[in-house]
Amino acid sequence: MTQVLVVDDNPDIIEALDLLLSLHGYKVRKALNKKEAVLAVSRYAIDIVIQDMNFDQGITSGNEGKLLFSQLRELKPDLPIILITAWTQLETAIELVKAGATDYLQKPWDDIKLLELIAKYSFKNKVSEDVANKVLVAGKATQTLIYQSAEMHALIADANKVAASEVNVLITGANGSGKEKLADHIHQHSLRHAAPFIKVNMGALPHELMEAELFGAEKGAFTGANQAREGRFEAAHGGTLFLDEIGNLSLAGQIKLLRVLQTGEFERLGSNQTIKVDVRVLSATNANLSQAVKVGTFREDLYYRLNVIELHLPALNARKADIIPLAMHFIGSEYSLSDDAKQFLMSNTWQGNVRELENACKRAMVFATEHNITRNDFNNLQKNKPTQNEKQQIEDALIKHAGVIKHTANELGYSRQALYRRIEKYNIDVNSLC
Secondary structure, rough: OOOEEOOOHHHHHHHHHHHHHHHHOEEEEEEEEEHHHHHHHHOOOEEEEOOOOOOOOOOOOOHHHHHHHHHHHHHOOOOOOEEEEOOOHHHHHHHHOOOOEEEEEEEOOOOHHHHHHHHHHHHHHHHHHHOOOHHHOOOOOOOOOOOOOOHHHHHHHHHHHOOOOOOOOOOOOOOOOOOOHHHHHHHOOOOOOOOOOOEHHHHHHOOHHHHHHHEEEEEEEEOOOOOOOOOHHHOOOOEEEEEHHHOOOOOOHHHHHHHHHHHHHEEEEEEEEEEEEOOOOEEEEOOOOOHHHOOOOOOOOHHHHHOOOEEEEOOOOHOHHHHHHHHHHOOOOOEEEEEEHHHHHHHOOOOHHHHHHHHHHHHHHOOOOOEEEOHHHHHHHHHHOOOOOOOHHHHHHHHHHOOOOOHHHHOOOOOOHEEEEEEOOOOOOOOHHH
16 A cells, blocks of 8 residues: 655644545555654665655744655655645746756645645555666675775675675775776675675764564554564565665664674564564774774774775776776767867866766766767866865855755765764854755
């Protein structure tokens, strides 16, 4: 049954939509604010969201709706989101549609139009998820490693040796360098390649949800847990679990993770029934975990359990021989690179690593007037280079992209998690900027 999440601070509107959708065979989940909405999408298999643009009394700017939209897309990038908006937030709603929202309806909404949108987009989303799940279960390779440098040849040789074993692996490296792709490569070359490969981005989850995400939760274990939920360890049974941004795991979560690595056993939140699994753990971080151990924010015993083997992925500017092959891969067979474009790419520092290079190539294809991309087509990249301090650069990019984290991160060459950390570090108020 399709699950629809309705997010509105007005109980009357929620009840009206609950009645309408229930009568047409949909399972409705309700959220009165942003926190409840994020919790619901994190916990349940939500197929489509209907969200208001404001959630606090007297607020009419629509900025709350923008923030929630960004948070939900961080958790589930392909989640269809329909905006319900008053006339005063119409411009903001259109902005979000351009940023990836499914559609918008003005209040009072047309019931028939709303039902048509839900039927259309929940079906599309279900088909996409089914296809993705079939690929995942089949264990087919989903990532391609493009490299030519001696550094990467040596690293992949080590990765192939490690893949054949059952030891846990810690992958280190800067943001955007390709740690997830390396983890995928290890899984696909392991004896577990036909079993599930489950990925968890610890940097994208609120701390209070991490344990439930990893270990599952029983009905009633916390507010909003209306049904039992399988955790990622259970989902990865027999296969591989990839924990990205592992340094973000809370100390309480670290204790439970250590136990699983030692015994293969854990309990869901709210349960005393022990579950035993067979899971290989690959983890990744751009943080200095050994330093975190010294200051007491990361357990030493867990560090050594995760770091049986460490594979370090060099920054892109430390393996320059990979730049042109990667760029050729990103632009595809329909485009070519001129000599001056290649020279420009080789001379760039690529602070955002492979992710920044990919984004630069995508922008160059947009600006290219012919199929041979020249240095001039990368001028947009040069214009985006910071001439001020990092905080000001981030604020300018947030304003340019109306606070949409995904687009801001892409322009700056950061991962979304890295951008969130910098927003917190510099105490940037996204709502006030946008």
